[in-house]
Amino acid sequence: MNLLKKINEILRNDFGVLSDKVFLESPIIQYLNIKTKSASKGSKSRGSFANLYVIYVLVEDYISKGFLKTGEYTEYEGAIFTNLFKRQRELPFGQKLQNHALNHRMNQEFKKCFPTCDYIPILRDLKTNRYWFNENLIKIKVDGTDHNLAKAIIQIIDVYIETKKDAFENFIRFCERAQKLTDKESIDFIGSLVEPAIDARIFEIVSYSILKYYYHNQNIYWGFEIDKIQEDNLNLYKTGRTNANDGGIDFVMKPLGRFFQVTETVDVNKYFLDIDKIEKYPITFVIKSSDLISTLKRKIEEQAEEQYSIKAIVSRYMGCIEEIINVPILIERLEEAIAQEYLGDILDEIIKQSKVEFSYEGDYDVSDYEDLAISE
Secondary structure, eight states: OOHHHHHHHHHHHHHGGGHHHHHHHOHHHHHHHHHTGGGGGOTTSOOOHHHHHHHHHHHHHHHHTTHHHHOOGGGOOOEEHHHHHHHHHHSTTOTTOOSHIIIIIHHHHHHHHOTTOSOOSEEEETTTTEEEEOHHHHEEEETTEEEEOHHHHHHHHHHHHHHHHHHHHHHHHHHHHGGGSOHHHHHHHHHHTTSTTSOHHHHHHHHHHHHHHHHTTOEEEEOSSTTOOEEEEOEEEEOSSTTOSSSOOSEEEETTTEEEEEESOOOHHHHHHHHHHTTTOOEEEEESOOSOHHHHHHHHHHHHHHHOOOHHHHHHHHTTEEEEEOHHHHHHHHHHHHHTTOHHHHHHHHHHHHHHHTTOOSSSOGGGGTTSOOOO
16 A cells, blocks of 8 residues: 555645645655655564554543543643553553653654754653644644644554554465465465574564574584483574664574574674674674675675774684574575475464564463563
8 A cells, every 4th residue: 555645635635726725835744754654564564663653642642531622732731641551552462561762762853854843743851751743733723724734643643553464464364375375385474584684673573483493403412421312403592573772693403502693784883793792602693685695794894804903803803703693594484494395384383473573462362472671
């Protein structure tokens, strides 16, 4: 769905012939247009729920308290944080959202989009922890007439929510139907989910699902005493939510103790930061790139040599890169896992992890995942 077309339709219904002027003269409507563009890109594009839901719950509070009619918002003591926080988590895909957008992120991003705008959207009293939506952005004057955008704001976000929800449900259904495809068709479908243009969260979920079952049937023999050697399968564990700002490592393998970090960049600062986080412990990078492994290594090393003049430092960091897994290698490992009849398990894992990641209320028990690291 083209959300801009839907936004224009909502504005025409509310403001008639003035709809184009309302759009052009309203920074908040333009901001909603920017934040809802992912709706037309399907389920595999990143959603923008955190900042949109802050707007939604505050404007919803504005309407529910009757300020659309009374015009006494300047006298309002403000919305209670816990009520707003609870409400945004009740909304579709909002269950894991944190308080960052309420406290500062939404204002920061809005200011970047509209640096000349005199107003910030979220007003907050630090002493009382009460919140307001800046009414200067809700009320606008067009052709000498005052107009209130509150209802239009809610309608626009509602359409975005429904569009993303429908797209995600279609994605889940497609994954379920993929279990009936041929091996080649399944490889093509799952391969499309690790292409460079795919949302980083989908890439991480699919990478994990492939690697989990690629390693699943590999055995290791180990023990602390020579006559007490035991056999174990290699098990890959996902350590938290995708793209979480938790300072953690994405996957961990037992019993080898291998660390995996998923990334979509070849920025040497990102790689070396990850290596420093674990005190230069060997780490495998899963990179959302189709470049050759030799090319990726060369790019990283060339950046490192530019940044560090000491060869010993560069060598030490490069030596910490245990393995690089690119998209072609992921596809090879997918093919091997499918040959071992793990296709159904891989698709089930993609569905399960997607539902957890996107806070989709499906047929899993949310309480099973409450200990996951969460951050938007």
